[in-house]
Amino acid sequence: MNTAPHTDPKSRFTAFDLSLFKEGKHYQLYGKLGAHLVSETDAQGVHFAVWAPNAEQVSVVGDFNHWDRTANPMGRRPDDSGIWELFIPDRLEGECYKYYIKGYNGYEVEKGDPYAYAWEEPPRTASRIAHLNYAWQDESWLEKQRRTDIFTVPLKIYETHIGSWKRHNDDPTSFLSYSQLASELPTYCKELGFSHVEFMPVMEHPFYGSWGYQVVGYFAPSSRYGSPQDFMYLVDTLHQHDIGVILDWVPSHFPTDEHGLGYFDGTHLYEHADPKKGFHPDWKSSIFNYDRNEVRSFLISNALFWLEKYHIDGLRVDAVASMLYLDYSRVEGQWIPNKYGGRENLEAIQFLQELNEAVHLYCPRAFTIAEESTAWPRVTAPVQLGGLGFDFKWMMGWMHDTLSYFQKDPLYRRYHQGQLTFSMVYAYSEKFILPLSHDEVVYGKASLLKKMPGDAWQQFANLRLLYAFMYGHPGGKMIYMGAEFGQSHEWKHDDGLSWDESLGAPNRGLVAFIQDLNKLYQTEPAMHVHNYDPAGFEWNAIDDAVNSVISWIRKSDEQDDSLLFVANFTPVVRKNYRIGAPKKGFYSEVLNSDNLKYHGSDVLNDAIIETAPIPYHGRTHSLSLILPPLAVIVLKYQYDE
Template identity: 65%
Template sequence: MTEIQNDAQSLITPFDVELFKSGTHYHIYNKLGSHVAERDGEKGTFFAVWAPNAKEVSVIGNFNGWNRGSHTMQPRDDHSGIWETFIPGIGKGEYYKYFIRSMNGYEVEKGDPYAIHWETPPNTGSIVWDAEYDWKDAAWLGERKSKPAMEKAISVYEVHIGSWRRVHEEEGHFMTYRELAAELPEYCQFMNFTHVEFMPVMEHPFYGSWGYQLTGYFAPSSRFGTPEDFMFLVDALHQANIGVILDWVPSHFPTDQHGLGYFDGTHLYEHEDPRKGFHPDWKSSIFNYGRNEVKAFLISNAVYWLDKFHIDALRVDAVASMLYLDYSRNEGEWIPNQYGGRENLEAIDFLKEFNSAVHKYYPDVFTVAEESTAWPGVTQPVFNGGLGFDMKWMMGWMHDTLSYFQKDPVYRSYHQGQLAFSIHYAFSEKFTLPLSHDEVVYGKNSLINKMPGDYWQQFANLRMLYAYMFGHPGAKLIFMGGEFAQRHEWRHDFSLDWDENLNPSHQGIQKLVKDLNELYQSQPALYEKNFSGEGFEWIDNQDATNSVFSWVRKGNDEKDNLIFIANFTPTVRENYRIGVSKPGYYEEILNTDNLRYGGCDLILRENLESYPIPKHRRGHSLPLVLPALSVIVLRYAGEFDWL
């Protein structure tokens, strides 16, 4: 068969087909899907869909009464599997689907995998769209290029768009993207966060999946507005100097009939064998990473969000489930790779290619892996044998830290090593410390309710948790509501409990997080060597008797070094001595016991003088009063006046 359509009248060229079939067309979203266009002087819409096992494909919609025989598509050629047509007289705003009759007689109506706008669920149609937006974030993008993100402070506020704040709560009305743009950037600026991370904004049929069961990979959810509205939100955040991270889900997709599953009467996007193609945890389908056209779909989708929406980073969900063929499977429920191992070689190659493509086209963008195992080299460059991510969530730190903090302080002395252990592997990868949504749902309790003790001790413990987190190497992430100690677990059907901020204890937590973010960005010792062992040194992690830890965070210049001392018991420690290397004066720059944060105000009101009394392998020491359940941060203030 020769090519049926004249290439001069098609958006898709033979070179596009070649790249698509090789899996390396990272901008295929400009060719497949629906595109408002003009042909022979007549305005209309060009449609193209990949359905290689279809016998018949047509475009159905409001414009033809959903008549399956009205607007048939033609195979572009005899080898690409692409069907295409131009329909004059229809444009932006038309609802449509593809009717597909397979070679095996299967018939189905499918949404467009490359549609950039969808009907609002539970409706499932795609919408012809031509997004036009006048960006005003040139200054932000210029600054983004000026210095690598990994050399800056990265403090992330994780947000679920549907439940951050609601308007007309009794009607269950979501805030739109534009309504969010009027409040979220200002709030993040006020709180001194550097980035917002949105849980998946892509179109998803089931709201209760939180966006992790996607059907419209190229479309911001229409629950909250149009693509231009989401662009407006990103633009507003950028103009407030807030970066935007998107959760991205290439690990699986739902089996809804209008979606990607069994697309053309065959398992096109997913593996046919359920031992590779069905996810037992999420009852969803797993992408076939070995199929080139599927790789092109996914990687071009990642590039699309960076290209069209100016996204600053992608956080890849459930990477561990992609890397291991036996993930959540029992013996006999999975197929080993060609060497008999459990590593998913196709997924590994896909992740490497994804990171390589992102960094090639957008070298100032970073990628983050949610990876919960000890897989080596997640943040090593691809050329060095790694997966190529810039950062990885430090899940071990999160679990160990929360486990330690939930213990009654009387038992913490027996678990000193649990808190200290993370430093043993803290520099094996470049880590983000996450206190994410997963830790405050499904009966796990809110962060404040995880904390032991009475009312005061709960808040003191949470203040300690945040200060310890910001003193620990790595980027930081706090899920919304945690910054003001929301009591309720996160509930996706409701707004955060903003009225709790009228309570001084909750306000104190919020003020502390705000100040910790400011400290993080203003003190080079907290970010210059954030991912290097050269930036951290224990003073003492062996004082289990008192449950006290002390350590140094180091910058490029020794004068920027900071000392952290944490007292994990509700007992005030009088005349507690720690060793220091430099004689002179030390000033207290943060104390979680400050009255401003809801503490008892046992703070250092003037500079502290060191003494030539050796301690902790250092020639000098400082005598301190450690408030109960507190973290204090000291900085060198200068030499003695008489030196």
């Protein structure tokens, strides 16, 4: 094997590339830096390029040269880019490699490739030479997304952790591969009616117990589950089932593992040198230096990489609050104020704005979601209007208030009705997604089912009531895997979901209810066309805290399409309960969470219910209803005489 450096490195960089890179505006670095297979008439081999401006010496080491640090030295570009290059004219696809780096300070290390398309399966730490060739079959899906206004469609997200959704029957400790997941997950989500799957981070991470949030290989899907093409096949198959794909993405921090980004060339290249800005005290990880142009190019290139090369439809940006505040999770004296003396991280704000502008410019079919847990203003406002530019934000306040309310004994809910109604005070300050995520079912918090009070029947009734309240509330919807069938124990990343539980009668009823909720959300315009503006919602009655009953109306552009929700948050059946009607005439139940098919007690209203000319709740006509226990009923106007 010829391991001598090639005299012509066949550089992939133009002067324009280098200019953009240094300005922090090169958003396709994944095609320049890293290891790239070359197959031309005059040469076949691999072009390597790595950014290590403060290195004294860099070489490529790998299986192909027996990890000999002297065999394949790289050459520094004759400019100030800090990029080292080498062309090796051999067929090296699939080979493991790293960069040996020697710093001017005597620091010596073997680093994985920050831009590698594939890595060894952990705990091994080398990068792999790989290509991204794949014959996509999802053009019809992509074209539909280009023509779709994401704010007018029903967003129904199923959050999933690939390693623990399901395990092999004969070996519960064994993961499903991407390809095996593709044979089951798309069909399952289609049957339940979800519009999108959101994957917790798939990028390569050394510690499985981090759930993927401690990323080392930003440009590589984890090899635990297969090859890059296997993950492409999973995305492709989901798209062919009309299901979009959202990825959790982590630009807020990275782990300190030696083979990763930290102290890359003997200096703090990707992270801040000062631990008051460069080290996260909660996660014991490094914080990106957003003030460095090349780092912003790295991160924005990475975001666009997943959208362009893997056809991902949306990115949910993790831990945005930790990026926005210099004093996040720090006490006085442990953080450095910005140049104006404030706690806002000005460089992170600029980065997030540039990120969202780049996504919307270069991949306009895609959208971004912020996990932002504070009251930071204008997260979803356009950048040109002073916002961060995200499309959506998780509605963490709604989640905390609602779960707090539902965990209370129904006897005491009358004193806390404001926890249910307060969210509408700020519901349109951002474009929100209502999250019932993985974070709510770990670390002793209990599963959603076990958060609910009462006996087993009441727990399932409460859970159906929670889901109905969520779907009736403005905003996109998201639930975590296992919650759709009422898994009893909290999520454990080392195990698969308890699929045997899904066979129980109340669990099957819950699944049927999720299916019907998703169908109602999809087919009724009032449920989604004005999900993010006040035209789609109106309180009908919120003054009966004594009985823990509230009522509201979801509206579309057609008055006759409106839906009347009535929710009873106690286990008491309420007969002859009068509710103001939006319009006189005849109504019918289009959904009742107490229906027997959902394992409810089957307390239903008549097939057709006529209004009476009795003024109620500011309406000229009203309805006399029977309210089932711990349930929501949804009524739709049918006709008038």
